Amino acid sequence: MKINPEYKELAWQGLWKNNPGLVQLLGLCPLLAVTSTVVNALGLGIATLFVLICSNATVSAIRQWVPKEIRIPIFVLIIATFVTCVQLLMNAYTYDLYQSLGIFLPLIVTNCAIIGRAEAYASKNPIKQASFDGLMMGLGFLAVLLVLGAIREILGQGTLFDGANLFLGEWATQLKIEVYQLDSQFLLAILPPGAFITMGFLIAGKNAIDQKIAQAKPKKLEQAIERVRVNFES
Amino acid sequence: MAFWIASSPHNHQQSETSALMRLVIYATIPGILAQWYFFGWGNLIHIALAVTTAIVAEFTVLSLRDKKITSQLFDGSAILTAVLLGISLPALAPWWITIIGSIFAIAVVKQLYGGLGHNPFNPAMAAYVMLLISFPVQMTQWQPPLSLLAMDIQFNDTLAVIFSGYTPQGYSVEQIRTHIDGYTMATPLDTVKTNLTLGLTVAESMNSPVIGKHFGLGWEWINAGFLLGGLFLLFKKAIHWTTPFSFLISLFVCSFIAFIISPDSSTSTMFNWFTGATMLGAFFILTDPVSGATSVKGRLVFGALAGLLVYLIRNFGGYPDAIAFAVLLCNMAAPLIDQYTRPRTYGHDLGAKK
Numbered sequence: 001m002k003i004n005p006e007y008k009e010l011a012w013q014g015l016w017k018n019n020p021g022l023v024q025l026l027g028l029c030p031l032l033a034v035t036s037t038v039v040n041a042l043g044l045g046i047a048t049l050f051v052l053i054c055s056n057a058t059v060s061a062i063r064q065w066v067p068k069e070i071r072i073p074i075f076v077l078i079i080a081t082f083v084t085c086v087q088l089l090m091n092a093y094t095y096d097l098y099q100s101l102g103i104f105l106p107l108i109v110t111n112c113a114i115i116g117r118a119e120a121y122a123s124k125n126p127i128k129q130a131s132f133d134g135l136m137m138g139l140g141f142l143a144v145l146l147v148l149g150a151i152r153e154i155l156g157q158g159t160l161f162d163g164a165n166l167f168l169g170e171w172a173t174q175l176k177i178e179v180y181q182l183d184s185q186f187l188l189a190i191l192p193p194g195a196f197i198t199m200g201f202l203i204a205g206k207n208a209i210d211q212k213i214a215q216a217k218p219k220k221l222e223q224a225i226e227r228v229r230v231n232f233e234s
Numbered sequence: 235m236a237f238w239i240a241s242s243p244h245n246h247q248q249s250e251t252s253a254l255m256r257l258v259i260y261a262t263i264p265g266i267l268a269q270w271y272f273f274g275w276g277n278l279i280h281i282a283l284a285v286t287t288a289i290v291a292e293f294t295v296l297s298l299r300d301k302k303i304t305s306q307l308f309d310g311s312a313i314l315t316a317v318l319l320g321i322s323l324p325a326l327a328p329w330w331i332t333i334i335g336s337i338f339a340i341a342v343v344k345q346l347y348g349g350l351g352h353n354p355f356n357p358a359m360a361a362y363v364m365l366l367i368s369f370p371v372q373m374t375q376w377q378p379p380l381s382l383l384a385m386d387i388q389f390n391d392t393l394a395v396i397f398s399g400y401t402p403q404g405y406s407v408e409q410i411r412t413h414i415d416g417y418t419m420a421t422p423l424d425t426v427k428t429n430l431t432l433g434l435t436v437a438e439s440m441n442s443p444v445i446g447k448h449f450g451l452g453w454e455w456i457n458a459g460f461l462l463g464g465l466f467l468l469f470k471k472a473i474h475w476t477t478p479f480s481f482l483i484s485l486f487v488c489s490f491i492a493f494i495i496s497p498d499s500s501t502s503t504m505f506n507w508f509t510g511a512t513m514l515g516a517f518f519i520l521t522d523p524v525s526g527a528t529s530v531k532g533r534l535v536f537g538a539l540a541g542l543l544v545y546l547i548r549n550f551g552g553y554p555d556a557i558a559f560a561v562l563l564c565n566m567a568a569p570l571i572d573q574y575t576r577p578r579t580y581g582h583d584l585g586a587k588k
Contacts, residue, residue, distance in 0.1 A: 188367060
């Protein structure tokens with residue numbers, strides 16, 4: 001099976017090169033606020049992923065009939081609809097997680113990463129590509145949330161997957177891993193400033209990796225164009 | 235820039251960063267001695283730990299950043315930061331508090347912002363605030379002066395408490411802090427603050443054993459020690475007089491006004507001067523040339539703002555002492571203060587008439 005290079009490019013853009021969390025720095029408010037544990041991060045990440053796929057598909061499906069002048073309100077309405085769906089679903093099936101995410105669940109409506117993709121990509125491309133773009137951007141966002149949540153939970157409480165039963169049901173209680181025993185929590189990692197600092201380190205790490213890759217690449221020999229410069233005045 | 239046409243005398247000050255830093259470190263000695271005399275070995279152990287960690291952290295970051303290691307590692311700034319941090323920690327705090335604090339001060343607050351001369355915040359105080367916010371329990375277990383303790387604490391006892399949490403006889407920090415009569419002793423500032431919430435007047439709190447005869451048993455002498463060190467620095471012209479002067483005057487005026495209005499619920503001016511970290515803050519922390527204001531007028535504003543903040547946080551805030559918070563807030567305000575207090579360049583107009 002041949003993979004369409006366009007999909008490959010979309011995946012690369014969403015997961016790494018143009019990652020909404022690390023590069024575009026969009027949707028920082030939920031990113032920083034709810035990532036105190038992995039489970040919270042997972043819940044919000046999956047909710048965002050779902051909304052992003054659905055809104056991208058819908059926006060792309062109706063792109064022929066949306067007048068340019070009022071496209072933004074229409075996008076927001078579509079996103080708000082899906083957010084409401086997610087909110088009601090979570091309220092029904094994962095009530096504890098719904099409570100621990102609090103205001104940040106309805107605030108997905110204002111997540112710039114979603115409206116950014118609707119405006120920049122989905123409103124100009126066919127449904128298939130738009131939904132795939134939504135999936136990849138959502139996965140990229142989810143990955144950043146998970147890494148951030150894991151670092152903060154390990155530093156702050158010394159555990160991983162604490163409270164997984166809120167999201168996945170009773171059987172998940174045993175998923176909780178005690179990485180090390182802490183007598184006193186490292187509160188900074190759990191508080192918002194810790195999120196900012198960790199996020200800074202993550203971005204720095206990504207830039208460092210990019211630089212390493214760029215250095216490792218063999219330099220293309222540029223063909224020297226030899227031309228005698230005649231006009232010295234400019 | 236037209237320096238080459240400047241007329242003589244072409245005098246150049248030969249002193250280097252390391253000499254200045256060494257001078258400041260020497261000036262902390264009287265205060266540290268007073269701390270040792272009244273509170274035992276705790277702070278000396280913390281200072282040693284902090285200096286070691288700071289040097290290791292500085293070395294690691296400098297080698298990661300491909301900087302000149304010998305000249306920058308031994309310019310003394312990291313050591314000074316570590317000494318100030320060690321002084322300000324509670325004497326019986328566990329060892330990892332100091333380690334985390336010094337690594338944060340050097341690696342994050344100083345080097346991540348670009349090293350000495352580029353840090354917007356005072357590294358020692360930023361680390362102190364980070365520790366206070368992250369570990370409120372350990373960071374508020376202040377040890378009462380030795381003379382009030384029910385047990386005799388020697389060097390090896392302190393060492394054991396810091397590294398294991400218990401003395402060789404098995405006493406915990408909580409037990410050490412407990413008075414013979416069975417109540418836990420706090421710092422003078424904390425005592426006054428708690429008593430006010432209990433409905434006692436300041437005059438009544440002054441009878442508490444931790445306050446002693448004057449403003450706080452031991453604390454008054456520690457502050458006197460730092461004042462002495464500060465005067466030495468002023469005499470050596472290592473620091474400018476403006477910041478400490480305006481800081482102390484501002485704190486004096488604020489507490490004086492409050493004392494006049496309601497003497498029962500406000501502490502005296504001298505109590506504000508000689509408890510907590512007032513003198514350490516005035517002469518050793520606010521005078522940091524990197525994170526403070528630059529011009530004379532700017533420094534006056536900077537110090538006055540710090541004094542006001544210290545007074546407000548001490549009396550209306552949630553924490554008993556306020557130097558670290560006030561310093562960080564003033565560090566944030568320093569660029570703005572500099573912006574509005576730019577000295578007039580010679581030959582330019584006064585800006586009054588246009």
